[in-house]
Amino acid sequence: MDTALLLLLENPLIKRRLAKKRRFWTHNINRSRERFGEFFHLYKSLQEDxxxxxxxxxxxxxxxxxILEKVEWxxxxxxxNxxxxxSPIEKLALTSRFLATGLSYRALADSFRMGFSTVASIVKDVCTAIWExxxxxxxxxxxxxxxLEISRHFYKKWNFPNCFGCIDGKHIRIRCPSNTGTSYYNYKQYFSIVLQAVADANCRFIFIDTGAFGKQSDGGIFRESALYxxxxxxxxxxxxxxxxxxxxTKLPYVLLGDEAYPLLNHLLKPYPRKNLDAQKTIFNYRLSRARRVVECAFGILAAKWRILTKAIETSPENAEKIVNCICVLHNIIIDKEGIALIEEPKESTDSKKNRKNNSSTEQARDIRNCYMQYFNNEGAVPFQYNVL
Incomplete structure (x- = not known):
C-alpha cells in the first residue's frame, strides 16, 4: 500500500471517523445473527417436525x-470484504414468515437479527423474484x-356447464398513502388496493389484476383491466x-360474476333481486353456488397468509408486489400439495358494492335467459328447489 495512504490512515482523526462510520455498518446485536437469529436456531428443528x-x-x-430452487439465483x-x-434460504424463510404472520419489518428485524432496511429490501426482492x-x-x-379442462371441473363439482372461471374483487388493506386524497379510501371505510381475480373450480387463480384504487368499484376495475x-x-x-x-342448446363459455359486474356475452351475473320469479331465483342460486369458489379462494388466501388480515405497511407499489407474490404462492401450494374439499359457503349478503354503469346488450341478456331455461329443464338438479 502507498506510504502516504498508510500515514493518512494512521491519523487519529481519520481512524476515529472510520471507526464511527463502520460502527453502524452492522449493529452489535445483529453481529450475533448466526448464533441467536431465529432462522439459525429454529430452521433445523423445524425440518425434523x-x-x-x-x-x-x-x-x-x-x-x-x-420455490428456493427456482428463485435462488x-x-x-x-x-x-x-x-x-x-443466504437465499434465510431470505426465503424471512419472507415466508412475513407473509404468514404479518409481523412488522421492525419485529422481524429483531427476531432475525437484521437491520430494518435489510428486512424491507429482502421482502421486496424475494416477492419480486417469486412473481417473475x-x-x-x-x-x-x-x-x-x-x-376446457376447467369447464369440465365446474360441471362435475358445481353443476354449471360451459363455465371457465368466477370473478370477484378483494380489498387489501394498506397504510394510508401520503398525498393521495381519497383515491385509496373504499366504501368499507379503510384504505386499500383491490385484488381482482378469476378462480377455477378448485379455487386456483387463473387471472389476477392487482393495484386498483380502493374507491373504484369492481365493475369499474374490470372495465379497465386487460382481462376485459x-x-x-x-x-x-x-x-x-x-x-x-x-x-x-349451444351457448358460449362464460365467466360468473356478482351484481357489480356487467352482463356480457362471456360474463354472466344474477338477475336483479327485485321481482324474481321461481325460474330466475333458481338461476341465481345455481350461479351463486358455482361463483362462491372465488370467495373460497380469497378465504383460503387470507387464512394462510395473515399479512392480508391487517394493513400492509408499505407503499401501494410494494403492497402490489406482495399481493402478486401471495397469489402465485397460493397456486404453487395447490399445484404441489392439493387442496382440501371445499365446503359450500353461505350466500354473500354484501349489498353495498357499486353497481353503476353495468348496462348489458340484448344478446347478453338472451344468453342469460337461455342458461336460465336450461337450469329449469334439462339441467335441473333436485337440490335446487330447496331454495324456493
Missing part, C-alpha cells in the same frame, strides 16, 4: 425447497385446452360455443 414446519411456513418442506449475493452475505420466476409456470395465461380487453376482442383463448349437456 413436518407439522411444525408447515405451520411455521404455511407450506410443506418440499414446496419450500421447490435471483436473490443470491456474493460475500463482501466486510460481511457475509445473507414462478408466475409464468403457475399463473400463466391459460390455453384453450386449459379452459381480452374478452371483448377475442384474445382470451375462449373455446368455441358448445351444446350444454343433455341439450341441443
Amino acid at each position: 413436518s407439522e411444525r414446519f408447515y405451520r411455521y411456513f404455511r407450506m410443506k418442506e418440499s414446496t419450500f425447497s421447490y 435471483r436473490i443470491k449475493k456474493q460475500n463482501s 466486510f460481511r457475509k452475505a445473507i 420466476e414462478l408466475q409464468p409456470i403457475h399463473l400463466g395465461i391459460p390455453s384453450e385446452q386449459d379452459l 380487453q381480452h374478452l371483448v376482442t377475442g384474445k382470451l383463448n375462449i373455446p368455441a360455443d358448445r351444446n350444454l349437456p343433455n341439450s341441443d
Whole structure:
C-alpha cells in the first residue's frame, strides 16, 4: 500500500471517523445473527417436525425447497470484504414468515437479527423474484385446452356447464398513502388496493389484476383491466360455443360474476333481486353456488397468509408486489400439495358494492335467459328447489 495512504490512515482523526462510520455498518446485536437469529436456531428443528414446519411456513418442506430452487439465483449475493452475505434460504424463510404472520419489518428485524432496511429490501426482492420466476409456470395465461379442462371441473363439482372461471374483487388493506386524497379510501371505510381475480373450480387463480384504487368499484376495475380487453376482442383463448349437456342448446363459455359486474356475452351475473320469479331465483342460486369458489379462494388466501388480515405497511407499489407474490404462492401450494374439499359457503349478503354503469346488450341478456331455461329443464338438479 502507498506510504502516504498508510500515514493518512494512521491519523487519529481519520481512524476515529472510520471507526464511527463502520460502527453502524452492522449493529452489535445483529453481529450475533448466526448464533441467536431465529432462522439459525429454529430452521433445523423445524425440518425434523413436518407439522411444525408447515405451520411455521404455511407450506410443506418440499414446496419450500421447490420455490428456493427456482428463485435462488435471483436473490443470491456474493460475500463482501466486510460481511457475509445473507443466504437465499434465510431470505426465503424471512419472507415466508412475513407473509404468514404479518409481523412488522421492525419485529422481524429483531427476531432475525437484521437491520430494518435489510428486512424491507429482502421482502421486496424475494416477492419480486417469486412473481417473475414462478408466475409464468403457475399463473400463466391459460390455453384453450386449459379452459376446457376447467369447464369440465365446474360441471362435475358445481353443476354449471360451459363455465371457465368466477370473478370477484378483494380489498387489501394498506397504510394510508401520503398525498393521495381519497383515491385509496373504499366504501368499507379503510384504505386499500383491490385484488381482482378469476378462480377455477378448485379455487386456483387463473387471472389476477392487482393495484386498483380502493374507491373504484369492481365493475369499474374490470372495465379497465386487460382481462376485459381480452374478452371483448377475442384474445382470451375462449373455446368455441358448445351444446350444454343433455341439450341441443349451444351457448358460449362464460365467466360468473356478482351484481357489480356487467352482463356480457362471456360474463354472466344474477338477475336483479327485485321481482324474481321461481325460474330466475333458481338461476341465481345455481350461479351463486358455482361463483362462491372465488370467495373460497380469497378465504383460503387470507387464512394462510395473515399479512392480508391487517394493513400492509408499505407503499401501494410494494403492497402490489406482495399481493402478486401471495397469489402465485397460493397456486404453487395447490399445484404441489392439493387442496382440501371445499365446503359450500353461505350466500354473500354484501349489498353495498357499486353497481353503476353495468348496462348489458340484448344478446347478453338472451344468453342469460337461455342458461336460465336450461337450469329449469334439462339441467335441473333436485337440490335446487330447496331454495324456493
